[in-house]
Amino acid sequence: MKILLTGATGYIGRRLKVRLLQDESLDLRLFVRNEKKVRDKYKHRLEISEGSTFDKQSLHKALKGIDVAYYLIHSMGAKSDFKKLDRLSAENFLNACIKAGVQRIIYLGGLGIKETASKHLLSRIETGEILSSKPHSIQTIWFRAGTIIGSGSASFEIIRNIVQKLPVILAPKWIRTKTQPIGIRDVLEYLFQAKDLDAKKNLKVDIGSEQMSFKDLLIKASRVMGLKRIMIPVPLLTPNLSSYGLIFITPVPYSIAKALVQGLKSETVIQNQNAEKYFPDIHPRPYEEAVALAMSEIENNQVISHWCDSSAKEECDIKGKDRVKGMFSTYQIARDFGRLPAEKVFDSAQSVGGYHGWFQQNWLWRFRGFLDKIIGGPGVNRGRRDPAALRIGDSLDFWKVVDLKKGKRLLLFAQMKLPGKAWLEFSIKENNLVQTSYFIPKGLWGRIYWILTMPFHALVFRGLSKGILKKAQTSPMV
Ligand SMILES: NC(=O)c1ccc[n+]([C@@H]2O[C@H](COP(=O)([O-])OP(=O)(O)OC[C@H]3O[C@@H](n4cnc5c(N)ncnc54)[C@H](OP(=O)(O)O)[C@@H]3O)[C@@H](O)[C@H]2O)c1
8 A cells, every 4th residue: 555644744743654664565655845854764664745734746646656645734923814725635636636537635734613713723623624525536534633632742741841841820711611632542543543444435533532611621630740730710810821831831923822712612522423333443532531542652752753844934934944045144163072972073063952942041031032922923831842952843942953964954034023034054174063053134113123223132142152051061972
């Protein structure tokens, strides 16, 4: 069986790729926008086809000879109208699949009904409808899941951060809305088994474990984490206010907090029993078990994918941004590391940010992150997927990794709200750690911003390179 996996660099797709690779009889091809986001360790086991669903030619190439195609794509983070993009993307995909003679499309969307759906969910429903619209030409299995519980998923990061940081939780009215969570491993199992399903017609399969309110999600998660939490009902807390509150407590930016809160205003429970009927061997694990598994992955640094892995937003679209040229301004510091092993220095540079911070003037980094959050940016509490290792496409506080050459170069692209574009580069040149910041201002305000912030940049960047060398000197060799 030849399989095409789209969205293979996103939250679900990265994990499904690992699951599919466990079956050695499968012939797997990935459809990705940027091949560099796929780690080398997988490359010998699969084929990679680069392209976009907006580029029909690349789609036709990727779908050649494919039997089953997974559709795990959405445009939610895009700057322009995501609904329109989602529609076009699904139409292109469906038509290309039919033309290529694909037998089955497997799609994962959200739980919920049209009448009460948020804008985001409506778009997911429309995508499912488009993909299922030509049943005589191609079969579509459309899974619908609500809150997915897994390390690094946006919903779980929200639950985890609320529970861990707030001894007293102010509970808005929507906290009583019913939902039906599901653990990520169960989602992957449904998706995995669907390729072999003995069914010819289109199917909608709603998946979830037990029904509960969002309040129960918090209370049960706190129990798993060994914490006792008190809830105080605050019926006047509006969705907008709640979303604002969430951005300071959790790693998600305002746009995602708002979409999730909007989604929680209406019930997301299963509407059909097809999961039981067609997948009788899968018994979704109880919510508390899924929470415990997610926590153990976080504690053991085994987070395979993260909610901000995708480059959906234009500024995270990293392709072509690994070369920095045409700069307005650069600020470079070179530090001689003498007899220290270069790999140690590079590993130390790779460990910047996240929980351990930015070595020196950490408060300034955090303050900048706080300002960024207020104006809708990612801020610094987004953290990093793994405390030591990075891969291209990883987010790192308010940066995105856009180039990584082990032992040689790490290039970060700034995703914070800025009047321009900025990069931060670490490279090893002979015995020097060279740290360079680049900035391309947007208009006059961009130039004023750069000049006004120069003293702060000089301070933090000097402290940063100094801190990297200090850590390299003191850390043991691995
Ligand atoms: N995550 C959840 O908690 C959850 C819950 C319920 C349902 N779902 C559903 O599961 C599906 C996958 O979600 P996800 O969370 O994995 O999404 P995600 O992390 O945002 O990943 C989206 C993926 O789509 C790719 N992509 C976007 N536009 C593309 C285009 N035009 N051409 C080719 N690739 C494109 C992205 O590639 P780049 O890396 O290049 O950006 C990325 O790999 C969605 O339908 C979602 O509604 C997810």
